[in-house]
Amino acid sequence: MSSETKQILTTDGIPLEISLKKAERKNKIKAFLLVAPLLLFLIITYIFPIGEMFTRSIDDKMITNMLPKTFKSMETWDGKELPSEEVFASFLSDFKILVEKKEHGKLAQRLNKEKNGFNTITKKLFRQVKRNKIDETQSIKEQIMKVHKRWRNVEYWQAIKRTAPPYTSAKYLKAMDMYLNEDNKITQVSEDRRIHRILWLRTVEVAFFVTVFCFLMGYPIAHLLATLPMKYSNLLMICVLLPFWTSLLVRTASWMILLQQQGVVNDFFVLIGLVSDDNRPEMMYNKVGTYVAMTQILLPFMVLPLYSVMKTISPSLMRAGKSLGGTPFVAFWKVYFPLTIPGIGAGCLLVFILAIGYYITPALVGGASGTLISNQIAYHMKTTLDWSFASAMGLMLLGGVLVIYWLYNKLVGVDNIKLG
Amino acid sequence: MALPNYTETRYRIWHYFYIAICTFVFIFLIAPLFVIFPLSFNAEEFLVFSEGMKNLDPDAFSLRWYKDMVYGTKNPWGLAAKNSFIIAIFATLGSVILGTVAALGLSSRHMPFKGIIMATLISPMIVPLIISGVAIFFFMAKAGLAATHTGIVLAHIILGTPFVVITVTATLSGFDHSVTRAAASLGSNPVNTFMKVTLPLILPGVISGGLFAFVTSFDEVVVVLFLAGLENTTIPIQMWTGLREQLSPTILAVATCLIVLSTLILISAELLRRRSERLRGINR
Secondary structure (H helix, E strand, O other), X not given: OOHXXXXXXXXXXXXXXXXXXXXXXXXXXXXXXXXXXXXXXXXXXXXXXXXXHHHHHHEOHHHHHHOHHHHHHHOOOOOOOOOOHHHHHHHHHHHHHHHHOOOHHHHHHHHHHHOOOHHHHHHHHHHHHHOOOOOOOOOHHHHHHHHOHHHHOHHHHHHHHHOOOOEOOXXXXXXXXXXXXXXXXXXXXXXXXXXXXXXXXXXXXXXHHHHHHHHHHHHHHHHHHHHOOHHHHHHHHHHHHHHHHOOHHHHHHHXXXXXXXXXXXXXXXXXXXXXXXXXXXXXXXXXXXXXXXXXXXXXXXXXXXHHHHHOOXXXXXHHHHHHOOOOHHHHHHHHHHHHXXXXXXXXXXXXHHHHHOOOHHHHHHOOOOOOXXXXXXXXXXXOOOOHHHHHHHHHHHHHHHHHHHHHHHHHOOHHHOOOO | OOOOOOOOHHHHHHHHHHHHHHHHHHHHHHHHXXXXXXXXXXXXXXXXXXXXXXXXXXXXXXXXXHHHHHHOOOOOHHHHHHXXXXXXXXXXXXXXXXXXXXXHHHOOOOOOOHHHHHHHHHHHHHOOHHHHXXXXXXXXXXXXXXXXXXXXXHHHHHHHHHHHHHHHHHHHHOOOOHHHHHHHHOOOOHHHHHHHHHHXXXXXXXXXXXXXXXXXXXXXXXXXXXXXXXXXXXXXXXXXXXXXXXXXXXXXXXXXXXXXXXXXXXXXXXXXXXXXXXXXOOOO
């Protein structure tokens, strides 16, 4: 095909195709420049720090930098019997530098995490070094081994070798109640110390049931709102929108007042004779409180997407179903319900995502049996200051949420989120 | 919702059952907000309805806790309210400007990588707040902005922009782009066109996005808990500490004020939504 002869030219003699492409590219750049400020801002202040959480969670460079010579000389050691004189010598020289910098305490702490008992023997070695008791002209291996019998134990040298890599998966394993044992095998911690797995399971359980409760309560009222005449439904819509706009803490506070033992709900139960006055059930500081408060707080996020889908379903479809011989139940189940599935998907995923990261409400009304994984993250951020562990747990939670977010995007599309 | 005469009994029963469920759910949604009102006027120190209140005895009611909220010596509510408003106003301004400009780019049909960029811009809304809190804290600590107003404002801009982006792109989706072309053909430059033609038309969407951003900032506690020092305390932080430590009726007085504020915001958001629909020619 002779393209050159058939080419269409613009008035200034440039081929139309090129001219069009140029204009398109210009438009693309223009559009991108509009988005760029926000995108850049988010990448710097938000996306990068999330990445930093990852490096923080696997970072183990501190000890790698503390014992550079030791790890270098350990490369040739097979790890079965006590290491050679060379390893002992380089360990001592690394240790002396640390003593000068007053960092030997940090080393002892880190090694003690790897294997119990390092604290004592590092202190002993420190005293010997401080008093210049170690004669470098003689065998250093023999002298260190005399400091404490554990220095003669090969397991302690194996533990040192295990800390060599600058990265560690320990924090992630810890979040799953596991650790790497002496043979580099993933092992579970003893049964009475498995706390994190319970929290993960509880978080998923609470998020799941809150989603189910929201669906069971949200579907009927969304249907009512969508089918009532405008003037009534607008009024009832306020019941959904007012909680939506009200402060989360205000709503949590009101549930704390309602659910307390002398609270309105218990008063009501006593009044109708459900429970006796001196036997009022505890409804706060446990899972019941968490479920009730979270369901009420997240319900609008279920109702709004359902409502916006139901509003588009023509009532004549139900009439057609009935006129073709379906009972109201059949017509509902076969005609109406399938049409609302996009709304159900949107609402359930939104509520689930929000519920799985909940923090404030469980912390206030949950008590000990109502705390979730977010509370644990906050605890390690603020109290134990183990930021790398908090980061590891946060990223595991984020991983779960992103899978759901991706699903949501596939099924509904993020740009279809409706607010109010 | 009157039923036709020919309805069978069992469907009649089902219908009333359905109405009963709906009534229950509406009460469940709205009742908690109304418990706070009467209790905030309680004359006593306990957070339960006293006998006097149940009998509507006027002596059982007082404005004591409202006075305590305003004049109380130990109460940090004044500082907290000032901080909350300053932070929320600046965060809203930032979110609205960044978000609206980004939404303009996103709704252009020439925008490359629209899906992934949209997903990135919305992500602060989807990522659990606790994770956002940790990440933003790491950034602010490094940038030396922890425990400053600037840091908190920036953090709230991050959290507020998704709402502006969503509402403004939604408004722009029904936008007739021929009006901007008409303006351009009449010799207007792009900035002028935006200010004189586009902005007035999408203004309701921009303002309602701004309202979302304002409420997000005004109500935000998780991230602020990581960032704020004693100087930067906000209303949500004070409520959080109050609810954790001494649940005093002063909190209920504050909560009542917040409910009044959210009612005002709800009304303006609703009016704006209707105006926006009218402007875009959507009649329902």
